[in-house]
Amino acid sequence: MADPVPMVRTQHLRKEFHGHIALENLALEVGRGDVFGLIGPNGAGKTTLLRILATLDQPTYGSVEVDGLDIELHPQQIHARVGYMPDFQHAFEEMTVTDYLEYFARAFKLAPAVRRKRLQHLLDLTQLHVKAGEQVGSLSRGMKQRLSLGRTLIHDPTLMLLDEPTSGLDPKARIDFRGIVKQLAAEGKTILISSHILEDLSDFCSAVGILEKGRLVESGKISSILARMKTATQLRIRVLAAMDRAAALVRESPHAVSLEVQGEWLDVTFSGDMSAQADLLRELTAGGVRVAAFEERRAGLEEIFLRGSSGEVS
Amino acid sequence: MLDNAEFIRSVRGDKDLPRGTVHVTGYVMLAALWFMYHFARYQAGEELDRLVGPYLLGLLGFHFFVAAFAGLLAGGASIARDKExxxxxxxRITALTPLELAAGKLLGLTASTHFVNLLALPFALGAAALGGFSVGQILAVFAILTGTTFFYCALGLLMSTGAAKGDSGSGNAMVGGLLLTGVLASCPVPVIEAATPVPALFHLMGTVRPAERYAPPLAGLGIPIELLTVLFYALGTWACLLGVTRYLARPAAPPWTRKQLLTGYAGMVTLAVGFLLSYPVDGAVSQKDLLLGVALFQSLMMVALVAIGVALVPGRERTEQELWRGAVSGREQLLGESGSPLAFLVLLAALSNAVPLAVWAAPWLNAGASAAELGLLLVVGNALTFLALKFACRTHEWMTLVVPDFARFLTFFAMMTIAMGPLAVAMATTENVEHFLPLLMVGNPPFVLINLVNPVRPSADPSGLAMLSILLASVLALSSCYLATRRRATLAAQIAAKKASLGVD
Structure with a gap:
């Protein structure tokens, strides 16, 4: 059976603004049902890429397909499949929450019965039903963000493009927002999300891409990238007594790359596999060290970003 | 922290604001109309009573400007405000196609803007009752006004695509639409002039000049000028709609660049001058007269633009918020930043009349200037008036803050009339004025009266009427300014009191 058509595919994508290259030779694939995190410094081209995918901007050249459809040839069909949430939330401030969603439901030509159902569902999902009759201008930033997400979902798109959706939100609002995105991911939607807050992405992203100076310098499943980077494992060992002895035993291990002692904790950069870790633990206990905790801390998105990106902008 | 916008909404509850301003200005206006009517009746005798009906219907011509400017204002702000x-x-990324989106915006704009045309309904009913006009005639006038609204909304919408902010979109649309209309409506080229609404409206009103005079070849073919006008509107609206659609599909490639716009305007002026120069000159009409007509009409349009701009451009909320922030006191802004109201009016009147006065007063023109000199004067005059317009709109939006509702229209009338005063003097001493006389009457009730008294020449004492018109307009404008200042001070006091009660600095 042939591979399914990816939800997003770009080839040789280039975008110039008045001679400035925002995206260059970009080749990206996002699979169906993936939650793809787009990371990169400011000015790396994340917003430009998302706007092109949403058909808001046209590429200078190169091909861009969404759900197998060329964005230049079939913009209307793509509108039906894509929900785009921009980085700055703009809304018709004088409208009520319900009118705002109703307006976009009509703009997507939803039948009255479907419209009512979607409206109710989205008010519940975004927890805005208590604010349904209030003016958009009176909402807090977090609520506006949720309303914008509701607008993005009004036509039940299969691909969601979220540009810095949690930027500027307080911790509670960020957690709420992450919950909604996780729920959408569980429903099988493909989500392409850019964020500066890597903690948010690591929570639910199945794949990431690093943009730098308009180029995609790294892309793929998080586990694959980590494997490619051959990153060392970080071990954290909590020792209740005989700290000096424990440190000496760790240093003797041929797999210990570095060691840092912080109170009762030993932070070890360890190049060995699981078996080598078991050996180290056995040697510690055999050497009379009382080990209260022995845990592996995997490298995350932050490390991928730091290693994959030089922090330069285009 | 207190929500500023919420507070502004609460303060703006009209029950707290001085309603007296509306009443006083209303009385002043009624008194002025009463005085004007009796003065004209004194001049014209019983003849005037017979002409009241046509005069009332003649006022509908004024609504051409109201519909056009309201459409340009609203249309110009539309897409630009969305961008802002x-x-x-x-x-743009809904299921609506760019054409559907553009058409939806146009319909919405037209529906709301067309409301201003309904303000003319009492005049039409009055005319029907007094002047014996048929219902069909009145309906045709409204049909043309509807077309006017559609076209200018579409034109404003198109111009809005080139602006980044709502206010500048409105400004650009007003200036651009004004110049376009000025050139089109002023050209004595039959095919162009036939396609503009002013002759058609006058034809329908039947009070001043037969439209055939302005469109002999087409009228000769038996095509009703009203039909031509509607056709022109339909084509123009469709063309604008296509431009907007193109923009919405690809905003990065706007329908025009600034260079194209300037080139277009230069082309139109060149065409106009070319047509003027090629116009068959006979004993009755000279090129100088025609150019004078163009200049006068342009001036009229500019004055109307400034007046309606300052009267209708929304600026009140912004100033209320400035007051709220305490950035500048009402008096400081009014007198310190913007100059005194009186100085503004004098400056505006002087600048807006610069073109026609120069044409009228320059001895070398009267001695017979060349067509090139006149053309140059027209272009330079336009540029000067444009600068005056920008100056007036930018620095004097204070007028909008305080002049409420009915008084805004009063301000419009007053400023229009004060600017037209010197033109009355010019007309009284200029030969062969009939080709631009109808245009002047559109926005200037005193001239309508003059023409009704004597359809061919101004009355025996036109300068007296002109002086009266200046006097009345000055009283109206100054009373309006005074009331505006009072209202602003009241608002400032209310805001200060509210802040004090809330303990907010």
Whole structure:
């Protein structure tokens, strides 16, 4: 059976603004049902890429397909499949929450019965039903963000493009927002999300891409990238007594790359596999060290970003 | 922290604001109309009573400007405001095609803007009752006004695509639409002039000049000028709609660049001058007269633009918020930043009349200037008036803050009339004025009266009427300014009191 058509595919994508290259030779694939995190410094081209995918901007050249459809040839069909949430939330401030969603439901030509159902569902999902009759201008930033997400979902798109959706939100609002995105991911939607807050992405992203100076310098499943980077494992060992002895035993291990002692904790950069870790633990206990905790801390998105990106902008 | 916008809404509850301003200005206006009517009746005798009906219907011509400017204002702000607020993108990626989106905006704008045309309904009913006009005639006038609204909304919408902010969109649309209309309506080229609404409206009103005079070849073919006008509107609206559609599909490639716009305007002026120069000159009409007509009409349009701009451009909320922030006191802003109201009016009147006065007064013109000199004067005059317009609109939006509702229209009338005063003097001493006389009457009730008294020449004492018109307009404008100042001071006091009660600095 042939591979399914990816939800997003770009080839040789280039975008110039008045001679400035925002995206260059970009080749990206996002699979169906993936939650793809787009990371990169400011000015790396994340917003430009998302706007092109949403058909808001046209590429200078190169091909861009969404759900197998060329964005230049079939913009209307793509509108039906894509929900785009921009980085700055703009809304018709004088409208009520319900009118705002109703307006976009009509703009997507939803039948009255479907419209009512979607409206109710989205008010519940975004927890805005208590604010349904209030003016958009009176909402807090977090609520506006949720309303914008509701607008993005009004036509039940299969691909969601979220540009810095949690930027500027307080911790509670960020957690709420992450919950909604996780729920959408569980429903099988493909989500392409850019964020500066890597903690948010690591929570639910199945794949990431690093943009730098308009180029995609790294892309793929998080586990694959980590494997490619051959990153060392970080071990954290909590020792209740005989700290000096424990440190000496760790240093003797041929797999210990570095060691840092912080109170009762030993932070070890360890190049060995699981078996080598078991050996180290056995040697510690055999050497009379009382080990209260022995845990592996995997490298995350932050490390991928730091290693994959030089922090330069285009 | 207190929500500023919420507070402004609460303060603006009209029950707290001085309603007396509306009443006083209303009385002043009624008194002025009563005085003007009796003065004209004194001049014209019983003849005037017979002409009241046509005069009332003649006022509908004024609504051509109201519909045009309201359409340009609203249309010009539309897409530009969406861009400014960042709401355009979310609309572009819906299931609506660019054409549907453009058409939806146009219909919405027209529906709301067309409301101003209904203000003319009492005049039409009065005319029907007094002047014996048929219902069909009145309906045709409204049909043309509807077409006017459609076309100018579409034109404003198109111009809005080139602006980044709502206010500048309105400004650009007003200036651009004004120049376009000025050139089109002023050209004595039959095919162009036939396609403009002013002759058609006058034809329908039947009070001043037969429209055939302005469109002999087409009228000769038996095509009703009203039909031509509607056709022109339909084509113009469709062309504008296509431009907007193109923009919405690809905003990065706007329908025009600034260079193209300037080239277009230069082309139109060149065409106009070329047509003027090629116009068959006979004993009755000279090129100088025609150019004078163009200049006068342009001036009229500019004055109307400034007046309606300052009267209708929304600026009140912004100033209320400035007051709230305490950035500048009402008096400081009014007198310190913007100059005194009186100085503004004098400056505006002087500048807006610069072109026609120069044409009328320059001895070398009267001695017979060349066509090139006149053409140059026209272009330079336009540029000067444009600068005056920008100056007036930018620095004097204070007029908008305080002049409420009915008084805004009063301000419009007053400023229009004060600017027209010197023209009355010019007309009284200029030969062969009939080709531009109808245009002047559109926005100037005293001239309508003059023409009704004597359809061919101004009355025996035109300068007296002109002086009266200046006097009345000055009283109206100054009373309006005084009331505006009072209202602003009241608002400032209310805001200060509210802040004090809330303990907010």
């Amino acid at each position: 607020n960042g709401t355009l993108d979310s609309q």
